[in-house]
Amino acid sequence: MAHNRCSGSLTSPRVDVLVDTGNTFLDHTVDGFLKIGAVAATRAAAEETFQCLGRGEFPKHKLEDTLKRMFREGACWGTVAGVYVGMERGIERIRGTRDWKSAMLSGALSGALISAATNNGRDKVVMHTITGGAIATAAEFLNCLT
């Protein structure tokens, strides 16, 4: 008696971006900008699509708004990630080790830099410095735990 068998596997497509500017710091910064920017743009698109599905309509101006929001949020998240990645690489090279202290310093400096660059006052810059350091430390701890 013959048996017919069917087997298969499902794999998701693999897409990667190779950045090579000849400078390691710049490569990682651009890589961070592109990858995290893409995540933020996808999030914005998913949220807007869900809202349209709820209303049951897809007006043309909504598509334009969605594209603008994807670009804006992608650029914002990407900039934060790019600055953080470049900063962490630099601090790790100076300190010669990778630990939560490097992550905290990088997060704090990135928070301060981005906050100062967006014309915030002294108090807000300090708050963003503290928050940046806390988020980066928490992310490093979580990374060690999982």
Added chain:
Amino acid sequence: MAHNRCSGSLTSPRVDVLVDTGNTFLDHTVDGFLKIGAVAATRAAAEETFQCLGRGEFPKHKLEDTLKRMFREGACWGTVAGVYVGMERGIERIRGTRDWKSAMLSGALSGALISAATNNGRDKVVMHTITGGAIATAAEFLNCLT
């Protein structure tokens, strides 16, 4: 001619918490809760201290408010981290691999669970699911980059 030389090194104290409940998932969840909760409490304390320094006064009621805020934020960040760590461990064990897809799923499920538990409406739960997935994916990408 004799030379006097002085050498030394500066190391920060190392504090770690060992959690052993006999269950690996529970150990990691409690560990995540404690570590991330401590980071959030430290951030709240740093922010409140900076505000008091700015005003130049440390009233007694402010100390109580600070302790309450440290407890509240520590519990909040700690819960999110604990749920996420437990979820990621479970999904990694089911899928048998650790990648951005596991992180995205864990982040999305954690976002949905915490949002639903805090009595949010359907729309908000979906938004928090999308945001949770996006943040976890971005963190995993950043982790691979740095």
